[in-house]
Amino acid sequence: xxxxxxxxxxxxxxxxxxxxxxxxxxxxxxxxxxxxxxxxxxxxxxxxxxxxxxxxxxxxxxxxxxxxxxxxxxxxxxxxxxxxxxxxxxxxxxxxxxxxxxxxxxxxxxxxxxxxxxxxxxxxxxxxxxxxxxxxxxxxxxxxxxxxxxxxxxxxxxxxxxxxxxxxxxxxxxxxxxxxxxxxxxxxxxxxxxxxxxxxxxxxxxxxxxxxxxxxxx
Amino acid sequence: xxxxxxxxxxxxxxxxxxxxxxxxxxxxxxxxxxxxxxxxxxxxxxxxxxxxxxxxxxxxxxxxxxxxxxxxxxxxxxxxxxxxxxxxxxxxxxxxxxxxxxxxxxxxxxxxxxxxxxxxxxxxxxxxxxxxxxxxxxxxxxxxxxxxxxxxxxxxxxxxxxxxxxxxxxxxxxxxxxxxxxxxxxxxxxxxxxxxxxxxxxxxxxxxxxxxxxxxxx
DNA sequence: ATATAAATTTAGGTTAGTCTAAAAATAGTT
DNA sequence: AACTATTTTTAGACTAACCTAAATTTATAT
Numbered sequence: 001x002x003x004x005x006x007x008x009x010x011x012x013x014x015x016x017x018x019x020x021x022x023x024x025x026x027x028x029x030x031x032x033x034x035x036x037x038x039x040x041x042x043x044x045x046x047x048x049x050x051x052x053x054x055x056x057x058x059x060x061x062x063x064x065x066x067x068x069x070x071x072x073x074x075x076x077x078x079x080x081x082x083x084x085x086x087x088x089x090x091x092x093x094x095x096x097x098x099x100x101x102x103x104x105x106x107x108x109x110x111x112x113x114x115x116x117x118x119x120x121x122x123x124x125x126x127x128x129x130x131x132x133x134x135x136x137x138x139x140x141x142x143x144x145x146x147x148x149x150x151x152x153x154x155x156x157x158x159x160x161x162x163x164x165x166x167x168x169x170x171x172x173x174x175x176x177x178x179x180x181x182x183x184x185x186x187x188x189x190x191x192x193x194x195x196x197x198x199x200x201x202x203x204x205x206x207x208x209x210x211x212x213x214x215x216x217x218x
Numbered sequence: 219x220x221x222x223x224x225x226x227x228x229x230x231x232x233x234x235x236x237x238x239x240x241x242x243x244x245x246x247x248x249x250x251x252x253x254x255x256x257x258x259x260x261x262x263x264x265x266x267x268x269x270x271x272x273x274x275x276x277x278x279x280x281x282x283x284x285x286x287x288x289x290x291x292x293x294x295x296x297x298x299x300x301x302x303x304x305x306x307x308x309x310x311x312x313x314x315x316x317x318x319x320x321x322x323x324x325x326x327x328x329x330x331x332x333x334x335x336x337x338x339x340x341x342x343x344x345x346x347x348x349x350x351x352x353x354x355x356x357x358x359x360x361x362x363x364x365x366x367x368x369x370x371x372x373x374x375x376x377x378x379x380x381x382x383x384x385x386x387x388x389x390x391x392x393x394x395x396x397x398x399x400x401x402x403x404x405x406x407x408x409x410x411x412x413x414x415x416x417x418x419x420x421x422x423x424x425x426x427x428x429x430x431x432x433x434x435x436x
Numbered sequence: 437a438t439a440t441a442a443a444t445t446t447a448g449g450t451t452a453g454t455c456t457a458a459a460a461a462t463a464g465t466t
Numbered sequence: 467a468a469c470t471a472t473t474t475t476t477a478g479a480c481t482a483a484c485c486t487a488a489a490t491t492t493a494t495a496t
Contacts, residue, residue: 088336089329106320254454254455255475256455
């Protein structure tokens with residue numbers, strides 16, 4: 001049996017390693033889980049013993065195929081529950097993360113499959129993140145950060161990188177949502193801010209905002 | 219903060235004490251939770267310290283008003299989740315208990331209130347057990363065990379006492395469900411079995427069955 | 437290449453929840 | 467009332483997950 005804590009470590013390793021990094025550092029895991037590096041070392045040894053992780057002292061960690069499957073399952077559950085909360089229970093996208101952190105550990109294959117069916121097999125969660133399928137496979141889309149768009153190009157908002165409540169509320173306030181069409185009007189060199197047009201209104205956004213919004217070009 | 223384990227102990231004390239017993243024995247809690255009496259003693263001391271239980275050595279345990287509120291909340295969540303699984307996710311009444319045992323510990327007031335709304339404020343779970351309201355109040359109905367019915371009296375099935383999968387499947391097989399009208403045709407003295415009529419068919423049931431079916435007389 | 441800084445691991449200790457075995461209290465029986 | 471059986475509690479020990487502080491390894495900079 002796998003414990004709740006083990007699942008959380010595996011999920012962290014998975015998510016930290018998601019953008020190419022072959023191996024994940026002890027410190028980054030500790031930071032992500034708000035725990036201490038020494039605790040991470042302990043757990044990572046255990047995960048390696050159980051066959052979920054590859055680990056050599058001082059060399060970082062990666063997941064075995066078995067570990068990856070577990071991680072993808074947890075992520076799948078997390079995102080399906082988020083979709084459920086928004087679609088069926090009137091939650092907003094800034095309210096769902098913490099509850100999904102709890103729900104993602106519920107063990108029942110039928111439950112998650114029925115949830116999937118009830119929601120009509122969604123491919124993305126309310127933040128635009130893809131939902132892994134039953135096999136753990138994710139079909140990745142060619143999205144880029146708004147920050148990478150050149151002047152006078154357009155994009156459609158397809159996701160957020162920062163899913164913190166404060167950022168999501170900022171977006172709500174300015175009527176920026178998944179599906180919004182955004183045009184980059186101009187870029188400011190000195191502070192990397194940019195002026196965008198959205199809903200026929202021009203507004204200035206900071207580099208931070210532009211670096212946390214995913215868009216699909218064109 | 220209250221831990222998952224503490225919640226489970228409190229729920230057990232609540233449910234064991236539900237039929238009148240002023241105080242619940244250490245052994246009965248141990249049996250209900252499949253643990254050892256010595257572990258129960260430890261936990262019960264802690265619950266008393268935290269103000270959730272009344273406890274004097276060798277004298278059994280009861281819940282304080284605070285403890286009762288916690289227990290009723292957990293039971294409310296358990297039964298609402300069971301109703302949800304059956305109503306919205308195509309589960310049968312014999313499949314829901316174990317999953318609800320997990321879901322009952324999810325912490326989110328909004329979640330449970332929205333679930334309540336989605337289900338249109340159900341008063342009973344799929345086994346006929348009443349769902350406590352937000353204040354922890356349960357309106358109890360005047361149900362009795364089928365075993366207590368005299369010959370030639372009728373009752374409507376309104377609940378089950380044993381919620382084990384095997385018993386529920388037995389009922390399914392013989393087309394006995396909540397709402398079924400049952401007539402006691404005759405009673406057998408020597409083994410306490412009885413013959414009942416249901417769906418225009420006569421069948422014999424054992425004492426065990428009659429002692430685990432709740433009916434509303436008349 | 438060596439010194440220093442940063443990251444990681446080890447060593448030893450804490451807490452929650454559990455267990456077994458032994459001791460103490462209560463209940464039941466003659 | 468005294469003996470026995472049952473129930474409950476205590477004592478001491480275990481595991482999972484965590485911590486701090488010290489030691490070790492790797493990385494960085496002169």
